[in-house]
Amino acid sequence: MSELSKRRLKAWIRLLGVTRAAENHLRAYLRVHHKTTLPRFDVMAALYRRREGVTMSELSRMLLVSNGNATAVVDRLEGEGFVRRLPSETDRRTIHVALTPAGLRQFEGLAADHEAEVDTLFARLTERDLDTLTDILRRAKGGPA
Secondary structure, eight states: OOHHHHHHHHHHHHHHHHHHHHHHHHHHHHHHHHSOOHHHHHHHHHHHHTTTOEEHHHHHHHHTOOHHHHHHHHHHHHHTTSEEEEEOSSOTTOEEEEEOHHHHHHHHHHHHHHHHHHHHHTTTOOHHHHHHHHHHHHHHHTOOO
16 A cells, blocks of 8 residues: 555545544534434425425435435424425325425524534634635545546
8 A cells, every 4th residue: 555545544534533523513412402313404404405395215315314214204303393295296106395384494593503513613724724625525526536
């Protein structure tokens, strides 16, 4: 292995560590301050981005989770009045899910607090740091050279 290869591996491990630490912090923050979970937040965020609603399969793909996991979270959110299921007009086997007005309000409050917490987590990064990091991640996402 080359020295550069070893450095790339260390960078990958460090990136994973930062990601996991931030995710764990946000999980705890949402649980303690909002009595909710990160998967619920993620489902609501996906539905917020697609206000017209999505099928359960689309939602699962957006979140990179199984249909069963997405369904369990949607069931709970629906029970609390934050999500509604709408049958497809063209295929009765297809169900669309969307946030209710109460779900929109709930998510907007969660999203503002989530953003503030992420801002606090990364407060030591300057604008220049963020520009550099964004550029690096954009290049890394491109896949192998």
